[in-house]
Amino acid sequence: MEKSERITDIYASMVFSEDVMRERLPKEVYKSLINTIANGNEIDAGIADVVAGVMKDWAIEHGATHYTHWFHPLNGFTAEKHEAFLTPVGGGKAITEFSGKELIKGEPDASSLPSGGLRATFEARGYTAWDPASYAFIKDGSLYIPTAFCSYTGEALDTKTPLLRSMDAVNTEAMRILRIFGDNTSRRVLSTVGAEQEYFLIKEEDFKARRDLFYCGRTLFGAPAIKGQEMEDHYFGALRPKVKEFMKELDFELWKLGIAAKTKHNETAPAQHELAPLFCTTNIAVDQNLLIMEEMKTIAQRHGMECLLSEKPFMGINGSGKHNNWSLGTDTGINLLKPGKKPCENKLFLLVLAAVIKAVDEYQDLLRISAATPGNDCRLGGDEAPPAIISIFLGDELDTIVNSIVDGSVYNKKQSKYMSLGVATVPSIRVDDTDRNRTSPFAFTGNKFEFRMVGSSQNIALANIVLNTAVANSFSQFADVLEGAENVSTAIDKLLADTFREHRRILFAGNSYSAEWEAEAKARGLSNFKTSTEAYSHFTDEKNVELFTKYGVMSKTEMISRREIFFENYRKVKNIEAKTMLEMTVRDFIPAVSSYITELAEGINLKKSALKTADTSCEEGIMEKLSGLLGKTYEAYRALEAAEAKAVAIKDVEEAALYYTGTVEAKMLALRKYVDQMELLTKRSAWPVPTYGDLTFGV
Numbered sequence: 001m002e003k004s005e006r007i008t009d010i011y012a013s014m015v016f017s018e019d020v021m022r023e024r025l026p027k028e029v030y031k032s033l034i035n036t037i038a039n040g041n042e043i044d045a046g047i048a049d050v051v052a053g054v055m056k057d058w059a060i061e062h063g064a065t066h067y068t069h070w071f072h073p074l075n076g077f078t079a080e081k082h083e084a085f086l087t088p089v090g091g092g093k094a095i096t097e098f099s100g101k102e103l104i105k106g107e108p109d110a111s112s113l114p115s116g117g118l119r120a121t122f123e124a125r126g127y128t129a130w131d132p133a134s135y136a137f138i139k140d141g142s143l144y145i146p147t148a149f150c151s152y153t154g155e156a157l158d159t160k161t162p163l164l165r166s167m168d169a170v171n172t173e174a175m176r177i178l179r180i181f182g183d184n185t186s187r188r189v190l191s192t193v194g195a196e197q198e199y200f201l202i203k204e205e206d207f208k209a210r211r212d213l214f215y216c217g218r219t220l221f222g223a224p225a226i227k228g229q230e231m232e233d234h235y236f237g238a239l240r241p242k243v244k245e246f247m248k249e250l251d252f253e254l255w256k257l258g259i260a261a262k263t264k265h266n267e268t269a270p271a272q273h274e275l276a277p278l279f280c281t282t283n284i285a286v287d288q289n290l291l292i293m294e295e296m297k298t299i300a301q302r303h304g305m306e307c308l309l310s311e312k313p314f315m316g317i318n319g320s321g322k323h324n325n326w327s328l329g330t331d332t333g334i335n336l337l338k339p340g341k342k343p344c345e346n347k348l349f350l351l352v353l354a355a356v357i358k359a360v361d362e363y364q365d366l367l368r369i370s371a372a373t374p375g376n377d378c379r380l381g382g383d384e385a386p387p388a389i390i391s392i393f394l395g396d397e398l399d400t401i402v403n404s405i406v407d408g409s410v411y412n413k414k415q416s417k418y419m420s421l422g423v424a425t426v427p428s429i430r431v432d433d434t435d436r437n438r439t440s441p442f443a444f445t446g447n448k449f450e451f452r453m454v455g456s457s458q459n460i461a462l463a464n465i466v467l468n469t470a471v472a473n474s475f476s477q478f479a480d481v482l483e484g485a486e487n488v489s490t491a492i493d494k495l496l497a498d499t500f501r502e503h504r505r506i507l508f509a510g511n512s513y514s515a516e517w518e519a520e521a522k523a524r525g526l527s528n529f530k531t532s533t534e535a536y537s538h539f540t541d542e543k544n545v546e547l548f549t550k551y552g553v554m555s556k557t558e559m560i561s562r563r564e565i566f567f568e569n570y571r572k573v574k575n576i577e578a579k580t581m582l583e584m585t586v587r588d589f590i591p592a593v594s595s596y597i598t599e600l601a602e603g604i605n606l607k608k609s610a611l612k613t614a615d616t617s618c619e620e621g622i623m624e625k626l627s628g629l630l631g632k633t634y635e636a637y638r639a640l641e642a643a644e645a646k647a648v649a650i651k652d653v654e655e656a657a658l659y660y661t662g663t664v665e666a667k668m669l670a671l672r673k674y675v676d677q678m679e680l681l682t683k684r685s686a687w688p689v690p691t692y693g694d695l696t697f698g699v
């Protein structure tokens with residue numbers, strides 16, 4: 001990292017950006033490519049060779065030796081296979097080559113990536129296809145070309161393809177609405193996303209010393225540390241030097257990749273932090289979020305730390321999520337969710353608001369599924385993250401407007417409030433129209449919606465696929481009504497009133513963490529899928545298949561395969577967790593406690609032989625407790641072992657996943673309970689793994 005460089009020079013220096021394209025591509029080629037990027041038109045295959053050549057030269061000038069098609073398979077991670085630009089030409093000489101064909105199409109043997117039954121191992125062929133709308137970039141000596149990934153038979157095997165399709169869908173349907181409102185200048189509506197990312201940093205040696213962290217990315221055992229987050233001293237606290245150094249390097253690396261890392265701070269739990277980039281077009285925001293996670297991991301290791309992206313690395317303190325800030329904007333720069341000075345008169349805004357409210361109410365289940373992972377099951381509903389119930393927080397002003405539209409009453413806007421802090425030198429500040437509600441899973445925050453349920457380790461694509469498609473569907477239904485209306489203005493008013501009336505049940509401004517809300521939500525008929533497995537089952541419900549197929553976002557086959565992968569992944573994660581617990585129990589904890597008991601017993605004997613009247617009640621007391629717990633631990637171990645064996649024997653993935661949720665999970669928690677109790681009674685130096693205190697206060 002060259003510290004002398006200015007951040008404006010560094011920014012996007014490793015991106016094949018529009019600037020680089022304009023500078024280097026022949027004018028006609030540039031125009032054609034930009035037409036594809038900006039307007040979503042099909043790429044002109046004839047220009048691929050020229051673009052490839054220019055890309056290659058630019059990449060080599062910037063130190064690249066390889067290129068890779070970069071794609072996002074259904075395992076939730078990213079995939080890459082690097083090819084050198086080099087081609088030997090005989091006589092000990094070589095040239096560099098990169099053709100349009102190589103840019104456009106790749107053919108990874110992808111048989112080891114999840115396909116949910118879409119591809120048998122013997123039909124290993126998969127294709128990657130260049131996505132010109134996401135910028136290529138250079139990382140670690142390779143030119144990364146963002147691509148979509150599909151099977152030989154054309155089914156999408158990735159998260160990007162349906163995302164791009166959903167962006168098309170919302171564009172098409174939103175444009176119909178804009179035209180009805182007389183907007184004839186905008187040519188495109190883009191969904192935009194800014195994803196805030198939470199994470200933990202711990203010492204690398206502590207990470208390596210625990211099999212649960214090592215294999216599962218989260219702790220499966222661990223008694224609470226004496227101090228947790230109750231002092232509220234970590235949130236926004238001063239950054240410790242090691243963390244500061246890490247964040248500094250992270251910012252620089254991200255800036256180079258054109259990721260506008262903007263905000264960084266300590267989060268609620270000890271060792272927890274957050275990074276937020278500036279928002280951008282959704283497909284790019286998804287690429288960027290994946291890169292942010294990767295860079296966090298690599299850079300942490302360079303600083304002797306490990307970055308934990310798991311949703312719940314430690315029981316008893318806050319877990320991590322992502323806030324998926326989502327909005328819609330036109331190519332002419334209008335944010336469709338910006339209420340303006342008089343939202344009650346801004347009919348376009350109100351209609352877009354109604355479209356989102358309707359979409360979220362009708363597709364609560366899909367949104368819930370988009371945040372369903374085994375890790376997130378440990379987090380949602382834990383009084384620290386949104387509950388598993390989806391609801392929308394609008395804030396005072398919009399709530400009042402919605403109610404006045406439904407009830408036909410007069411809406412009176414409150415005057416802007418100013419607040420004085422009672423200190424002459426401190427200026428008065430304008431108070432926002434509404435307070436925040438941090439318990440809401442889906443909150444309006446001024447000019448965007450913030451979906452706060454997504455887990456920290458997740459790819460945010462699915463959440464945005466659901467949002468884009470469900471909102472596209474609302475727009476489509478609205479446009480059908482309005483395009484045929486005799487009086488558009490009255491039709492809009494009626495549509496607003498009808499939609500708000502029908503979907504008002506999804507609005508909730510109270511405390512979403514409370515038990516009262518759970519009861520009330522039930523009475524309102526809102527869904528409440530407490531576990532991922534319960535939610536997954538609804539992915540292919542008829543109404544959901546209808547939605548995705550209608551807009552060409554996913555075929556039924558693609559949906560069935562994804563549903564299969566949800567369950568499959570869940571089962572795999574839980575299987576690894578159960579096996580890790582079994583192993584740690586017999587190889588780490590039982591030997592440690594058993595040795596300590598022996599040590600105590602020997603001590604007692606020694607003491608007694610040295611002194612007939614020796615008081616050994618303390619040693620005996622501890623020994624007795626530990627020995628009782630050790631027996632219970634073994635019992636719990638045997639129970640988990642039996643349940644795990646049963647789970648493994650279940651052939652059907654869905655059934656197996658449900659068995660993990662319903663049975664194995666409880667056995668895991670029971671085992672943990674005894675081990676954690678033993679931890680608190682065992683000599684510190686005899687405990688075989690770093691404790692919660694070491695882990696969360698170690699850096």
Ligand code: ADP
Pocket residue numbers: 192193194195196263276277278279280325326327328335445447448
């Ligand atoms: P908050 O304080 O409500 O979390 P911030 O201003 O910090 O809001 O923004 C949080 C995230 O929302 C940032 O990533 C920001 O870029 C993003 N954001 C802001 N405007 C939009 C928008 N129109 N569309 C999508 N994301 C947005």
Ligand code: MG
Pocket residue numbers: 196323450
């Ligand atoms: Mg936020």
